[in-house]
Structures are given as C-alpha cells and as structure tokens.
Amino acid sequence: MIAFKWAVLSAFSVAVQAGTILWNGSFSQFSTVADFDKWSWANQVGPYQWYIHGSQATSHYLALDTSYKNPAISSESHGLKMTIDSGATWNSQMERAELIPQTTANLGSGQQYYHFSLKRSATNAPDSTLEHQIAFFESHFTELKYGVGSKPTNLVWMIGGVEKWSTPFTADTWFNFAYDINFSSSTVGLWASTGSSPLVRVVANQAASTSTNSADFHVGVLRIVNRNPPEDWYWSGVYIESGSLTTTIGTGSSGSPTGTTPVTTPTTSDPVPTSTVETTTTPAGPTQTQFGQCGGNGYNGPTTCASPYTCVAVSPPYYSQV
Incomplete structure (x- = not known):
C-alpha cells in the first residue's frame, strides 16, 4: 500500500472561473425520501436512478436531515443517510444500496471530476472485518474500499483493485473527494480533504481502464458479506464537473461552485493492472x-x-x- 499525506502533490490555489457542472446530485433536490420513488424505468425523473436496494420501503434505507450533510456545504439544505442491513439485497446476496445518476449528459468523455463527501458515525458503524465497495464504477476501475488491506479501518482508494492511498476512517469526520478522471488519456487521480478544508491532490493521475457511461457511477455501498447489524453511511456534496476543478468545499449559494484550481495531467503514470x-x-x-x-x-x-x-x-x- 502507498500512503500519502493530505498535502502531498497539492496544486496551487488560484481563484478562476468555476468548472462546468455536468450533473448535480445535491440532495437539496429532494423534500422527502419519497421523492426518490418518483423515479422508475417508465418515469425517469430526478437526478438519481433508485433501484439497487432491498425490498423494504425507501425510508428503511434512505433518510434526509440537515445533520446528515457536511456543514461546510452551506448551499445544501440536507444530506443523506444511507443504511444497509441483511435485507438490503438486490440481485445478489450482497448488502447494497446505491444511487446512480439519471442524466442525458455524457459523463464519460474528456476530463471530469466526480465530487462527493462521505462520513460515518460511531452509531451503526461499518464493520471493518468485511469488505465494502464505495462510490464505485460498474467496472471498478476506481473506487473506495473499507475493511480491506493491511489497515482495514482505513478508507482505501484503489485503481484497478490496487491500493494507491488510504486514510483512517474516523467517526464523525467528513471526508471530501474528487475522482480526477481523464477519459481521453485513460488516467485517474484523487483529490481529498476533510471537513471544510479545500481539496488537494493526493494521488497524481495514473493509467486506468476508464471505460464507463452515464449510468455507471454508484453513489452508495456494496458490502460483500450479508449479516447484521445495520450500517449507516452519510453522503453530501455530490456533483460532477468538467473544465477547472472546484477545490473549495461548499459554495455559499445554489449556483456553480467557486474557488477552482487549474489542473494539468502529469506526463508520466504508473501502469495499473486491470480487473480480472x-x-x-x-x-x-x-x-x-x-x-x-x-x-x-x-x-x-x-x-x-x-x-x-x-x-x-x-x-x-x-x-x-x-
């Protein structure tokens, strides 16, 4: 495993025009969790597809509240608590609850930045003895994992199943991420921070098999082993942009993010084995x-x-x- 400090490879902070938001996954767009049920294959409305979950009511798996968001994101009225348990199965015996972008935008071309903030608490904490796949793509070319590797209590970021960076997944701390994906050159890097701190580059772009489409990003958790007790995962600040990377956490308004950093893709990269x-x-x-x-x-x-x-x-x- 390769460990990095938060400030390693950080870029210069420059105030320039914000990136272009291609898809906005803010949970402020939902008044109640019943709004998630408005989407169906026959009625594809709203920002998310919601079908990967168990057979119980949506309120069993999702909850909205102001306390569930990163307080640094003042433009978001509430965040999302996502619960997985022994009944949260879909088309498998794995525990899973996942939201997928509902959009006609092309989320798999050029250079794009996939933003999200993630938290756990001491209540219904995730089981570090079991593997969790978090914020992943269908092909798993990049993702976060928990409960794996030499430090199973860390959040581990991977490219093609290979550990590239990790940090202790402490309770009640908001972890902010942006997947820096260049679909044109088939590379992926990582930006990260905690709380209200601006994102810094923690892993420079490296080679990856970046094949994807606009319904490929899973905002959620898949746990390999199905057993109780339940686990709670908190999400906030989800969006995808192109152009300049927004490094600030929170915007103070409902408009486009501000405080961006121009990014250049490194000319060298390490080869990464692809998934079997x-x-x-x-x-x-x-x-x-x-x-x-x-x-x-x-x-x-x-x-x-x-x-x-x-x-x-x-x-x-x-x-x-x-």
Missing part, C-alpha cells in the same frame, strides 16, 4: 442480464452474459457481475 474478467464462450443455457450476478462462491445461476456484456470478477472469489 471472466468470459463465457458457450451460449447454451440461460443468460444473465446487465448488472446481474454471474459468478462467485455458492452461485448457481446463469454464468453466460447477454450480448454484448461480459462477466467481471467484482470481488473474487465471492462475487462476479455482468
């Missing part, structure tokens, strides 16, 4: 649809993927997904 991919060559038998489970320990369902998809070992040997 399991493919099937025999079309016989039933096929699994997109986002369905297609392999893993104890799995007895379809392993052949519907065209043009392939079966990806999301967390080998426990779970593979189309």
Whole structure:
C-alpha cells in the first residue's frame, strides 16, 4: 500500500472561473425520501436512478436531515443517510444500496471530476472485518474500499483493485473527494480533504481502464458479506464537473461552485493492472442480464452474459457481475 499525506502533490490555489457542472446530485433536490420513488424505468425523473436496494420501503434505507450533510456545504439544505442491513439485497446476496445518476449528459468523455463527501458515525458503524465497495464504477476501475488491506479501518482508494492511498476512517469526520478522471488519456487521480478544508491532490493521475457511461457511477455501498447489524453511511456534496476543478468545499449559494484550481495531467503514470474478467464462450443455457450476478462462491445461476456484456470478477472469489 502507498500512503500519502493530505498535502502531498497539492496544486496551487488560484481563484478562476468555476468548472462546468455536468450533473448535480445535491440532495437539496429532494423534500422527502419519497421523492426518490418518483423515479422508475417508465418515469425517469430526478437526478438519481433508485433501484439497487432491498425490498423494504425507501425510508428503511434512505433518510434526509440537515445533520446528515457536511456543514461546510452551506448551499445544501440536507444530506443523506444511507443504511444497509441483511435485507438490503438486490440481485445478489450482497448488502447494497446505491444511487446512480439519471442524466442525458455524457459523463464519460474528456476530463471530469466526480465530487462527493462521505462520513460515518460511531452509531451503526461499518464493520471493518468485511469488505465494502464505495462510490464505485460498474467496472471498478476506481473506487473506495473499507475493511480491506493491511489497515482495514482505513478508507482505501484503489485503481484497478490496487491500493494507491488510504486514510483512517474516523467517526464523525467528513471526508471530501474528487475522482480526477481523464477519459481521453485513460488516467485517474484523487483529490481529498476533510471537513471544510479545500481539496488537494493526493494521488497524481495514473493509467486506468476508464471505460464507463452515464449510468455507471454508484453513489452508495456494496458490502460483500450479508449479516447484521445495520450500517449507516452519510453522503453530501455530490456533483460532477468538467473544465477547472472546484477545490473549495461548499459554495455559499445554489449556483456553480467557486474557488477552482487549474489542473494539468502529469506526463508520466504508473501502469495499473486491470480487473480480472471472466468470459463465457458457450451460449447454451440461460443468460444473465446487465448488472446481474454471474459468478462467485455458492452461485448457481446463469454464468453466460447477454450480448454484448461480459462477466467481471467484482470481488473474487465471492462475487462476479455482468
């Protein structure tokens, strides 16, 4: 594992025009959690797709409150508490609750910055003995993890399943992140801070398999093992921008973020191994649809993927997904 201090590789702080917001995931757009249920495949409204969760009411998994947001983000009226438990399963035996951008914007081209703030508390704390996949893409080319590696109580940032940076995941601390993704050059880097501190670059851009689409970013948590007790995860300040990177946390208004840092992509990068991919060559038998489970320990369902998809070992040997 490679450890970094917060200020390592930090860029100059310059007041320039803010980046262009491509998609706004602020939870201020929801008056109650019932608003999440307004979205469906037949009625694709609002900023999020909400279908990856268990069978109970949305209020069992999501809650809105002013105390659930990063207080530094004054433009956001409330944040989101997301709960996973033994009933939070969707199309697998893994605990998961995930929101996905609902947008016609192209979130997978050029250079873009995926912003979010994350917190846990001492109540319903995440289990550090179990692997958690957090704020991930379907192909898992970059993501946060918890409960893995040599320091399982750390938040660990990964590229293609390889640890690149980590920090202790202390209770009641807001951790701010921006995934710096250059889809044109296939590189990804990380900006981070805590509380109200501005983002600094903690990992320079490195090679990654950045294939994605506009419905690929999962704002949520997938826990590999399904068992009680429940866990609470808090989210705030979610948005995606292009152009200049907004480094300030909070804007003070409902408009575009201010306080940006011009970013240049490093000319050198370290090669990163891509995720292991399991493919099937025999079309016989039933096929699994997109986002369905297609392999893993104890799995007895379809392993052949519907065209043009392939079966990806999301967390080998426990779970593979189309």
